[in-house]
Amino acid sequence: MITALAAATPGVRAAEPAWSEWLRRARGQQVYFNVWAGDEAVNRYVTWTVAEVRRTFGIELVHVKINDVAEAVARVLAERAAGRDRDGTIDLLWLNGENFAALRQADLLYGPWADEVPNARWIDRAGNPTTVTDFTLPTAGYELAWGTSRFTLFYDSARIRTPPRDSAALLAWLRANPGRFTYPQPPQFHGTSFLKQLLLAEYTDRARFAAAVGGDFATLSAPLWRWLDAAHASMWRSGRNFPASGPAQRRLLGDGEVDWAVAFNSAEASRSIQSGEFPQSIRSVRFRAGALANSHFLGIPYNARSVAGAKVVANFLLSPAAQARKGDERYWGDATVLDIERLPAADRAAFAALRPGPATLPASGPGAGGVIDEPHPSWTIAIEREWLRRYRAG
Amino acid sequence: MTKRALLAAVLLLVLLPVAVGLGGTILPALSSEPWRELFATPGLARAITLTLFTGIASAVISLGLAHLLLAVYSARLARERLRAAMLPLLATPHLALAIGVALLLAPSGWLLRALSPWLTGFTQPPDWATIQDPWGLSLVLGLVLKETPFLVLALGSALTQVPSERLMLQARTLGYRPFKSWCVAVAPLLQRQIRLPFAAVVAFGLGNVDVAIALGPSNPPTLAILLWQWFTDPDLSRRALAAAGAVMLTGLTALALWALHALAARVRRLWLRHATSGRRHDSTVAATLFANSIGALLLATGLLALIALVLRSLARAWRFPEFLPRSIDMNSWSNALATLTPALEGSVGLALLTAFVALLVSLWAAETLRPLPQWRTRLAALLFVPLIVPQFGFLYGLQVALSALRIEGTWTAMLLTHLLFVLPYVFAFVVAAHTALDARLPIVARSLGASPTATFAKVTLPLLARTSLQALALGFAVSLALLLPSLFAGAGRFITFATEAAATMTSGSLRSAAVYGSAQALLPLLGFAAAALAGALVFRRRAGVPA
Numbered sequence: 001m002i003t004a005l006a007a008a009t010p011g012v013r014a015a016e017p018a019w020s021e022w023l024r025r026a027r028g029q030q031v032y033f034n035v036w037a038g039d040e041a042v043n044r045y046v047t048w049t050v051a052e053v054r055r056t057f058g059i060e061l062v063h064v065k066i067n068d069v070a071e072a073v074a075r076v077l078a079e080r081a082a083g084r085d086r087d088g089t090i091d092l093l094w095l096n097g098e099n100f101a102a103l104r105q106a107d108l109l110y111g112p113w114a115d116e117v118p119n120a121r122w123i124d125r126a127g128n129p130t131t132v133t134d135f136t137l138p139t140a141g142y143e144l145a146w147g148t149s150r151f152t153l154f155y156d157s158a159r160i161r162t163p164p165r166d167s168a169a170l171l172a173w174l175r176a177n178p179g180r181f182t183y184p185q186p187p188q189f190h191g192t193s194f195l196k197q198l199l200l201a202e203y204t205d206r207a208r209f210a211a212a213v214g215g216d217f218a219t220l221s222a223p224l225w226r227w228l229d230a231a232h233a234s235m236w237r238s239g240r241n242f243p244a245s246g247p248a249q250r251r252l253l254g255d256g257e258v259d260w261a262v263a264f265n266s267a268e269a270s271r272s273i274q275s276g277e278f279p280q281s282i283r284s285v286r287f288r289a290g291a292l293a294n295s296h297f298l299g300i301p302y303n304a305r306s307v308a309g310a311k312v313v314a315n316f317l318l319s320p321a322a323q324a325r326k327g328d329e330r331y332w333g334d335a336t337v338l339d340i341e342r343l344p345a346a347d348r349a350a351f352a353a354l355r356p357g358p359a360t361l362p363a364s365g366p367g368a369g370g371v372i373d374e375p376h377p378s379w380t381i382a383i384e385r386e387w388l389r390r391y392r393a394g
Numbered sequence: 395m396t397k398r399a400l401l402a403a404v405l406l407l408v409l410l411p412v413a414v415g416l417g418g419t420i421l422p423a424l425s426s427e428p429w430r431e432l433f434a435t436p437g438l439a440r441a442i443t444l445t446l447f448t449g450i451a452s453a454v455i456s457l458g459l460a461h462l463l464l465a466v467y468s469a470r471l472a473r474e475r476l477r478a479a480m481l482p483l484l485a486t487p488h489l490a491l492a493i494g495v496a497l498l499l500a501p502s503g504w505l506l507r508a509l510s511p512w513l514t515g516f517t518q519p520p521d522w523a524t525i526q527d528p529w530g531l532s533l534v535l536g537l538v539l540k541e542t543p544f545l546v547l548a549l550g551s552a553l554t555q556v557p558s559e560r561l562m563l564q565a566r567t568l569g570y571r572p573f574k575s576w577c578v579a580v581a582p583l584l585q586r587q588i589r590l591p592f593a594a595v596v597a598f599g600l601g602n603v604d605v606a607i608a609l610g611p612s613n614p615p616t617l618a619i620l621l622w623q624w625f626t627d628p629d630l631s632r633r634a635l636a637a638a639g640a641v642m643l644t645g646l647t648a649l650a651l652w653a654l655h656a657l658a659a660r661v662r663r664l665w666l667r668h669a670t671s672g673r674r675h676d677s678t679v680a681a682t683l684f685a686n687s688i689g690a691l692l693l694a695t696g697l698l699a700l701i702a703l704v705l706r707s708l709a710r711a712w713r714f715p716e717f718l719p720r721s722i723d724m725n726s727w728s729n730a731l732a733t734l735t736p737a738l739e740g741s742v743g744l745a746l747l748t749a750f751v752a753l754l755v756s757l758w759a760a761e762t763l764r765p766l767p768q769w770r771t772r773l774a775a776l777l778f779v780p781l782i783v784p785q786f787g788f789l790y791g792l793q794v795a796l797s798a799l800r801i802e803g804t805w806t807a808m809l810l811t812h813l814l815f816v817l818p819y820v821f822a823f824v825v826a827a828h829t830a831l832d833a834r835l836p837i838v839a840r841s842l843g844a845s846p847t848a849t850f851a852k853v854t855l856p857l858l859a860r861t862s863l864q865a866l867a868l869g870f871a872v873s874l875a876l877l878l879p880s881l882f883a884g885a886g887r888f889i890t891f892a893t894e895a896a897a898t899m900t901s902g903s904l905r906s907a908a909v910y911g912s913a914q915a916l917l918p919l920l921g922f923a924a925a926a927l928a929g930a931l932v933f934r935r936r937a938g939v940p941a
Contacts, residue, residue, distance in 0.1 A: 032887065037897050040906055044729050064886055067900040071626040075886060078633075082797040089803060089885050179521035185612055241526055241613055247902030255502035256518045256714040276711025276721065392437035392614050 027058040029309030034072040037065030088303030092310040097135040101377040110300040112141025117315040124339035130295040135374040143297035145337040149264035151292035158281035165288040174234040182236035187384035190246030199224040201289040209375035267333025270357020290370030320347035335363030418791020428634035437614030445617040448530040449600030452537035460545035466685040480543035485918035487875030490911035492608035494699030510715035533610040551826040552587035574676035578669035594781035601784035644787035707908035741890040748812040749869025752820040760828040780814040789882040803885035811883035827861035860929040867925035871918035
């Protein structure tokens with residue numbers, strides 16, 4: 001019986017000794033983990049991870065804070081250009097979307113590895129397809145899903161009783177409340193996401209956006225530019241200057257300079273209420289037509305020095321315990337990519353014990369509202385280019 | 395002969411990286427494609443205008459203010475007081491001060507909180523562009539805050555090269571009032587002495603990222619910020635575009651320096667006419683009043699910005715228009731502790747090491763070149779090259795070279811790169827003090843039979859003890875402030891307070907940025923305080939020894 005099972009699932013048996021080998025090699029390794037540093041909660045979570053993997057696996061995880069994942073991508077590209085094909089400066093990288101596309105296109109990611117780490121079996125591939133399709137590109141084992149999110153707007157419910165949930169209503173609100181709305185400046189990630197959310201919500205059939213951008217870009221994107229042309233004059237600083245990033249705009253909301261902020265994780269609002277950065281009245285809302293949904297991943301550059309250590313850390317980050325802690329708003333509040341129903345009872349309980357705050361909306365499942373799939377990465381680039389061409393004062 | 399060889403080595407240490415870096419930056423910009431892309435950049439014309447305006451305006455205003463302040467505080471004691479007052483501004487790194495100024499002047503900043511709602515009626519911040527204004531005025535203010543004290547220091551050092559007392563006496567004898575005497579007799583000579591530091595101020599003003607990320611507009615930003623974005627873009631073709639942009643920034647800097655040089659000649663002629671008009675009277679009272687108000691304003695802005703910075707790093711809930719945070723905690727500091735530790739090792743260790751190496755090189759070069767004053771001047775000028783070439787112009791090429799040598803992100807790479815920027819300051823400081831030494835003292839020692847080495851060790855060095863300590867503190871402060879050199883040479887692996895503050899600032903985490911900024915601002919002050927304390931201890935039993 002046992003022999004029969006083992007024969008039926010050869011991958012499992014073959015993977016077991018291999019994983020212990022990775023664990024053995026990882027011990028004592030230094031792993032440079034490049035992480036976007038814009039969120040204190042994320043920084044804290046990584047700090048916790050550093051201590052955990054040192055204690056459990058003997059790995060020295062080095063937290064490298066970056067402003068933009070693009071910087072790390074640029075570094076890998078520069079190392080390739082300089083012929084540094086081994087002993088690269090990055091071992092593990094938090095990424096998704098266009099950065100994944102850029103690295104995959106240049107064949108600068110190690111892999112496939114992500115489907116082989118033990119905890120990958122708990123990933124909710126069926127229920128949350130964004131965990132295996134990153135902005136329309138199949139992950140193909142070159143990155144490991146880490147967290148999942150949906151585009152959300154934060155607003156001050158003390159000023160806005162019924163928040164607008166489509167672009168027309170938002171425009172009407174803007175005109176009635178000039179100077180109180182803005183969005184992060186594209187090509188910053190949150191800013192571009194806002195543009196994509198606006199554009200894609202205008203269409204009910206979004207199949208065209210899953211393919212690469214083409215000659216029809218001008219026609220298809222026209223509603224977005226019409227809306228922005230109409231809205232900018234009523235925005236913060238009359239639409240002439242924009243906050244540098246999502247967190248920068250959240251600070252503006254916290255300081256009362258604006259009434260809105262954009263984010264991918266609604267738990268951030270609850271957390272900010274808890275920490276006192278936001279007033280109690282901040283709430284989250286998503287567009288009626290659906291919310292842009294995506295997952296974020298962990299990748300290993302092709303020239304990483306400590307591949308074993310990177311894999312072990314990635315597997316740890318995907319463990320139910322680490323994912324449950326990540327889902328806890330006291331620490332971070334990022335939604336899990338695991339299929340909780342399939343987990344052992346003890347691990348399920350850890351997720352059941354999570355208490356979302358007043359501004360948190362579910363990130364997946366029936367309560368999360370409709371989903372808008374991310375468009376092909378070429379749309380992102382085309383929208384960013386066009387935005388700069390139109391709205392950078394020349 | 396060996397002296398020459400060693401001097402050549404020093405120059406090589408400084409000029410070779412700049413030359414290699416410039417080459418490495420220009421190389422990818424040689425084809426026409428990146429230039430076409432550069433000129434097609436949306437908003438480029440406005441970015442260039444903004445860069446030129448903020449860079450030149452801040453440099454010229456700072457220079458004018460520095461001259462005015464020194465003219466009013468020309469007496470030795472007053473000058474000492476001025477220098478002490480300027481020290482906090484001087485010691486605070488650009489980035490930290492810029493973040494502080496943003497926290498002070500933003501619509502939700504401390505200033506408007508102080509006036510709201512009792513005076514302004516605001517219960518929510520107004521939609522005013524008090525920082526990041528499209529014209530770059532807040533950026534100019536941020537730069538002036540930092541560059542004025544620097545130029546005051548440079549002018550003060552230049553005084554040792556100018557027979558100011560004799561000149562003042564002559565002018566006074568001819569019946570000129572003190573302020574005008576200074577303006578016509580001393581200031582023009584001083585100006586000749588500080589051409590290099592002034593050029594460095596212009597180059598920094600045009601090419602800085604440190605101040606522009608906190609106070610500059612974003613749409614479009616200055617050319618330097620565009621370059622920063624391009625250099626970090628995942629799209630490889632952007633590297634060539636960035637390189638072309640860096641070449642353009644270098645060209646613009648050269649153009650600005652040339653234009654200012656030409657302008658200076660014209661100003662000199664006008665000045666001469668003014669000086670020889672025969673009028674002896676001046677507006678001492680008005681000038682003093684103006685200088686005092688400006689000086690106080692600069693100082694107050696700087697100090698309030700620093701307090702706002704520290705407060706923000708401690709504030710938990712701080713809603714507009716509350717003047718003080720409702721609650722404070724050390725969360726951000728304790729959260730940052732994990733990264734503060736590597737930053738402490740990185741920043742402080744590196745800064746100490748760099749300052750120490752720079753001091754040794756400077757002391758040795760100053761002593762070796764004692765008989766050759768014109769060489770000393772030439773060396774000082776050449777050492778300034780890395781400060782006058784825009785940082786973007788050679789740092790990218792340098793990074794490529796360091797990467798090819800596989801030493802980017804190492805202590806060696808960081809030390810070499812930081813020395814480029816620390817050495818000119820430390821050398822200028824040490825040489826000024828060395829020149830001011832009573833030349834007869836070593837001669838007496840030699841005539842009593844002491845060897846040159848013994849003379850240096852037993853006579854010159856003790857006399858330079860306080861200078862050396864201050865030079866260490868200066869080198870320490872300069873190194874701590876370096877942002878782009880740390881980013882490029884550190885390959886993101888070398889954590890310093892500057893890189894952490896910039897990373898958290900641009901990603902919007904202001905409270906964390908305030909933590910790193912505060913740490914970055916307090917350390918140089920501690921450095922100067924330690925130098926003063928150690929100096930006092932060293933000279934405790936040497937009352938009357940000039941230093």
